[in-house]
Amino acid sequence: MKRFTALLIALLLLLSMALIGCGVKDNKTDEPTGQSDTKQEETKKEDKKEEAKEETPATNDQVTNDPDVKVINLWSFTDEVPKMLDKFKELNPDFPYEIKTTIIATTDGAYQPALDAALASGGADAPDIFTAEAAFVLKYTQGDASPYAAAYKDLGIDVDNLLKEAEIAQYTVDIGTNPDGNLVGLGYQATGGAFIYRRSIAKDVWGTDDPAVIKDKVGPGWDKFFAAAAELRAKGYGIISGDGDLWHAVENSSDKGWIVDGKLNIDPKREEFLDLSKKLKDNDYHNDTQDWQDAWFADMKDAGAKKVFGFFGPAWLINYVMAENSGGSAPGEGTYGDWAVCEPPVGFFWGGTWVLANKDTRVPAAVGEILEWITLDSSETGLQYYWANGTLNGPGGTKDTVASGAVMSKSDGTLDFLGYQNMFEAFVPAGEFANGKNLTQYDESINIFWRDQVREYTAGNKSREQTLADFKQQVADNLDVIVE
Amino acid sequence: MRHKGVNYAKYGYIFCIPFILAFLFFSFYPIVYTTVIGFTDLKGMGRTDFTFLENPFQNFITILNNGSFRQSLKNTIIIWITNFIPQILLALLLTAWFTNNRHKIKGQGLFKVLFYMPNIITAATIAILFYSLFGYPKGPINDLFITMGIIDEPVYFLINKATARGVVSFIQFWMWYGHTMIILISGVLGINPEIFEASDIDGANNIQTFFYVTLPNLRTILLYTLITSLIGGLNMYDIPKLFLLGGPDNATLTTSVFIYNQAFSGSYMYNRAAAASMIMFVIIAILSGIIFFIMRDKDVVQLKKQKRKLKKELKNAENMVRRAVE
Amino acid sequence: MNKKKRASYYIWKIIKYITCIFLAILTILPFWIMLVNATRSTYEIQQNSISLLPSKYFMNNLQILLGKSFNPLKGFINSMIISGGATACTVYFSSLTAYALVAYDWKLRQSFFTLILAVMMIPAQVTSIGFYQFMYRIGMTNSFLPLILPAIAAPITVFFMRQYLISTLSLDIVNSARIDGAGEFHIFNRIIIPIMKPAIATQAIFAFVASWNNLFLPLILLTDKDKYTMPIMVSLLRGDIYKTEFGSVYLGLSLTVLPLFVVYFLLSKYIIAGVALGGVKE
CATH class of the missing domain: 3.40.190.10 (Periplasmic binding protein-like II)
Structure with missing residues (x-):
């Protein structure tokens, strides 16, 4: 044992030497970075020049x-x-x-x-x-x-x-x-979102697939949405695939983000997601899938337990995800061509x-x-x-909504996937409903915790109070955020 | 007659130099660095400067009081024990079968090669495969159970804490039993064949031979297996991280995943991560020490003591002689 | 009595074979599924993620794979350099260290061995934060060296090699070589290394597999696309946020496993034969 400690001390000595050595090395490597520092300073000087010139319009x-x-x-x-x-x-x-x-x-x-x-x-x-x-x-x-x-x-x-x-x-x-x-x-x-629904199911339940009518059936507001869910359920349909579909709409329609002044803040609209999610599950309004999992994709082509009426999503969801998973590539195949978009119950982006x-x-x-x-x-x-x-790589590519309204107004968003509806009709106003002021830098981590806990709650594994307490605990344990 | 006084001992030192250098540079320095960070306020992205905290143990206290850390420690130990015990038992059983020269299993070479194979696939692949296997509401396991009439409607296996942990344990077990088996077989092959012959002559049957001859002689290799598996098990990272991200409800959150999350996801709390790392190191060192103590070779310890005693006596005698001469 | 014994012998035999065959199936199945899925379209995989029969989309998946800035040849070469280098470092220097521990009687030998046992206990995760920051500071990112050189100090391999040497090395050979005038280093390279071949092969498999499948460190240390390893490339395939081309992901995963198969089967005769490890601790 004595020898062991002796060896350890020897090693520590060696290490301190190694550290000094590294220090020397650091100095050496500092030189080139030092050079780049001076260059940075040069650019900074340039910045200053720019600032001086800013009075004239910048070109x-x-x-x-x-x-x-x-x-x-x-x-x-x-x-x-x-x-x-x-x-x-x-x-x-x-x-x-x-x-x-x-x-x-x-x-x-x-x-x-x-x-x-x-x-x-x-x-x-x-x-x-x-x-x-x-x-x-x-x-x-x-x-x-x-x-x-x-x-x-x-x-x-x-x-x-x-x-x-x-x-x-x-x-x-x-x-x-x-x-x-x-x-x-x-x-x-x-990436403003809309509600994307099945034309055939709309006709079956309400006798029409007109977006202007369906818009008033599923919204505005969650009460109307759930009323529609009950009507759909009576005919054997689910209104959405899983609670993940609802989440993106809820998340982005809230007034405040997860963090306010460095403290965890659970916006009432986000807290309500617990109840909405539970209601969906208890009344069997959905297929209880999880977004991005096999079962969720399956619902896009009627391969789930019950047919699903719609999805919440922006244009990219239609082109990149739903079209790919519709079980077809032309109207009449799978669910391809049997979709339409309308205004969602609440405005959101994703x-x-x-x-x-x-x-x-x-x-x-x-x-x-x-x-x-x-x-x-x-x-x-x-x-x-x-x-x-959709012409970035030649004609016939995937169409998408873009940030510029000017570009949108001179572009054609007609899709055969949507039964030749021009998707820009629904998505251009959708961008205006979206709110960019409730995001925080920790959203990715916090959302994972929150969704995980909500799943526990809807599965009946814990009480509402316990769910909220556990969620707060997880945020406090894992992030540099004050939790009260 | 000494051969120009060639001192071979120096080669012992020389041949160890590469190991020591690489160790100091790539392991020891980072360890010390990590330890130091544990006592500082180093957090937030892109920071390299730090100051020591007023209460140097603040990070350690925070971590020890952290509910998620405690949960992760509990999970890690549960998952390790539930995969290690069946793993070592199966590996021992297979070792007994494969090293039995009286009743050889046909194709045992092929079996040995196959059993190690799960270790070859990357954790990412395994995580994807198992995730789709247990898919809900549609997935092969659910489909199978429903057709067999075991369940009436699909079960969300991976939201159940016990099942989720069980699956992680199973994956670990499945990936590592072949590896353990190969090491154990090597250990048996290293036992002097004369010992087996002797037990054969004494009329011991297979089971007796295994328990009274093979196992005691395997002690060092078992110790090696136990320690490496303990270290590997308490540092379990890939599967829990890639399979369920530590969920559901933290059920498969291991300490390594916790440490990673502290350091790299969101808040960059390097100091807390470093403190948690050091706590894990202490835990592993203590557990390893206990295992060493339990598994120590009592005869060798005795022998060592005697040797030391003899040396001392010899020295005393020498001194006495010297004094007498003076 | 004899009959009873014979009956129980047969029952045991059946149990043995059933167990082995069951475990073998458990091993082959995931590989089979992976290879089959590499020939199936994303649509088919989503419909039914597991199938035992191959489909006909292999070329299609390959095209998607190659179209996604996925360069398997480059990834293969990079991975080969890193894993080959790390494996060579691990087995050679561990053998050297183990030989020093067994063949020479030096003063600190016992303490050094105790130190190696202690080092074995230090978990890699503990050092990763420090290691990562250290490498950044000395500008070793986008270099293969931080992924190869640490393999020189592999305590677990040293321990394994030492146990092997204890059971196989006879110092007489070393001594007779010395009398013939061979230098110590020469003796190690020409005489000891060949003796250690079976142990080296076994450890080479372990080291190669571990290095080849290592994802975390290369992922944060190598940011230059031209330096990506195979596992990084595959993880990129999964990273497409809109949709995952499962067919091509499985194809990519299969491609990463293939080289391992080659290495493994080339060295597998040593796994079959087994390596004798001495049980002596001191």
């Missing part, structure tokens, strides 16, 4: 690129934005930068830690452009990581005029505006990708050019026009 010329930099680093969690940049390069063959993409999936929770570390450590490999999903975008626009986000106007983008010209939905702007009031991130999609820039980027003008093309260019060669009409 691209005033923001200069570092001529030594030949690469733009892009970080994203899907290949959507990287593919857009391929198109951008195709449209601008003279664009002198190579795009280096890093894609890390959000699935295993790895994207944020890696992105945060890359932003914090800076240097030549630091991201110039990065993307964030609705579930965690607040962290980068208003939360802990917001100091890293560059204001659009500092990238040479004429924000105020372009926002008006493109008619960008207000909630995306709200989410993308940092605490100083500067716009730092914008999305390309509009998902979306925001595009941000690193404030330390050494090529701000080039980055600004790309960001403007993706988020604010409402012309027919802007990204959003291709995106809305």
Whole structure:
């Protein structure tokens, strides 16, 4: 034992030497970062220059690129934005930068830690452009990581005029505006949600499939929604597939987010979700599925226990998820073509990708050019026009709603999947109902806890009080949030 | 006659240098670093500077009072025990069968190769597969049970805490019994064959041989298995994280998943995560110590004591002689 | 009496075979499902996630897989470099350390062995936070080295190798080689390594599998697309937020397992033969 302690002490000594060694190494590695620091200072100086010039309307010329930099680093969690940049390069063959993409999936929770570390450590490999999903975008626009986000106007983008010209939905702007009031991130999609329902079931129950009529059957408000659920149930239908469908509508129609002044806040509308969910389950109004699981997909093609009337969702849910899972690819096959969209009982939005820039980027003008093309260019060669009409990779692609109202009004949202209804009719107003002021940076984690606890409650495993207490406990245990 | 005084002992040191260097650089330094963080206020993204807390043990107190941490500790131990006991029993049984030279099993080579195979697939694949197996309201297990008439309507298996833990335990068991078996077989092969021959001559049957000859001689290898499995089991991460994210209602939240969540999901509380890590290290060290103590070879300990005593006596004698000479 | 014994012998035999065959099926089934699903369309998989019969969408899945910035060849090469390097480091240096512990009588030998036992107890998760931050500070991200070099210090493998050497090494061979004038290092490389082949093969399988399947560390350390390993690429496939192409995910998963199969079956004769491990602790 004595020898062991002696050895341990020897090791500790060695270690302290190793530490000193590392310290020396650190100094060495500091040198290059020191260089980049000076470069950062240079860019800061440039920033100051810009500020001085700000009185005159900003244009691209005033923001200069570092001529030594030949690469733009892009970080994203899907290949959507990287593919857009391929198109951008195709449209601008003279664009002198190579795009280096890093894609890390959000699935295993790895994207944020890696992105945060890359932003914090800076240097030549630091991201110039990065993307964030609705579930965690607040962290980068208003939360802990917001100091890293560059204001659009500092990238040479004429924000105020372009926002008006493109008619960008207000909630995306709200989410993308940092605490100083500067716009730092914008999305390309509009993810305002609608209620997507089955025409044949509507005809069976109410004798019509007209969106204008159905809209008044399922809403506004949850009371009418549940009245409709009872009518549907009497005929053997479920109104929705699982409580997850309802959640996105509830989450986003609440007045306040999960955190107010650093404290956990359970908005009454979100707390009500417990009762709504329980009511759905107890009255057998749904198939008790979980979103993104096999059974949920199965309900899109009538393969569940009972036929399901509708889903809550934005345009991307229709094109990317429901059409794929309808059991067909042309009207008449599976449930394809038997759907329609109408206004939901409460306004909401779900998902979306925001595009941000690193404030330390050494090529701000080039980055600004790309960001403007993706988020604010409402012309027919802007990204959003291709995106809305499904022509990014040639004709016949997937149509989607986009953030720019100007683009939407000159695009055609007619889908054979919806029985040739123009989906933009329902989705353009939907964007206005959406509220971007009740998000918080911890939403992703807190939502997981909340949904888990609600499932426990609806399964009858615990009382309502216990459910709320356990939820608060989990938030307090796992996050740096004050819980009272 | 000494061979130019070649001192071979120095090679013992030289050959260990790579190990020691790699250990110091890649393990020891991070451990010390982690320990230090545990006493500081290091939290929040992108921070590298920190100050020590006024009450240096604040993070440790917070963690020990943290309901989720306690729950995760309980889960980890339950899951480890429920998978380790059947795992070691099955591995021992298979070892007894596969090392029995009197009654050889046909194709045992193939069986050995197959039993280790579950260890090859990545945890991600296994998590996806099992998740779809227990799907609700539609899923193969539900379909099967309904057709067999065991249940009338689909059961949400994975919302039930006991079932969820049971499935995680089963996956761990299934992934590791083959690995344990291979190690145990190696241990049996290392036992001097003469011992078996002797027990054969004494007329011991298979069961007697196993309990009175094989098992006692396997002690070191069993110890090795026990310790490695304890460490692996208390650090269980992949399956609980990928399978159910620690749910339902924290039922499969293990300490490693808890530590990961503290450090990387949401609040970046590196200090709390580091404190939790150190607490886990202490727990593992204590448990390992207990296992070492229980499994220690009493004869060897005795022998060591005698050796020491002899050495002391020798020294005393030497001293006495020296004094006498002076 | 004899008959009774014989009857119980047969019953035992049947029990043995039933158990073994049952366990074998339990092993093969998930692999089979994975391979079959690699040939099925996403739609079929969602309808019925498990099927024993292959379908005809293999080429389709392959196209989706290749279309998704998925470069299996590159991932394969990267994984091969990391896992091959880590495995080589683990088995070679662990053998060297174990040999030092068995063949030489040095003063700190016993303490060093106790230290290795103590190191074995340190859980990897404990060090991951410190390790991650450390690697960032010295700029070792996007390098394969932090994934290969730590494998040099593998205490569990050292322990295994030591037990093996104790039961197989005879110092006479070493001594006669010394008389022939061979250097110590030469003796280790030319004489000891061949003796240790079965133990090295077994540990090589363990080390290779562990390194190949490691997802967490590569995921946070390697951010450059050109450096991704196979498991990272597959995890990306699942990360598409709108829909998961299950068919191509299973195909990707199958592709990651295939190289492991090759390595495993090449070395499996050592698993079949078994490796003798000495039971001596001191």
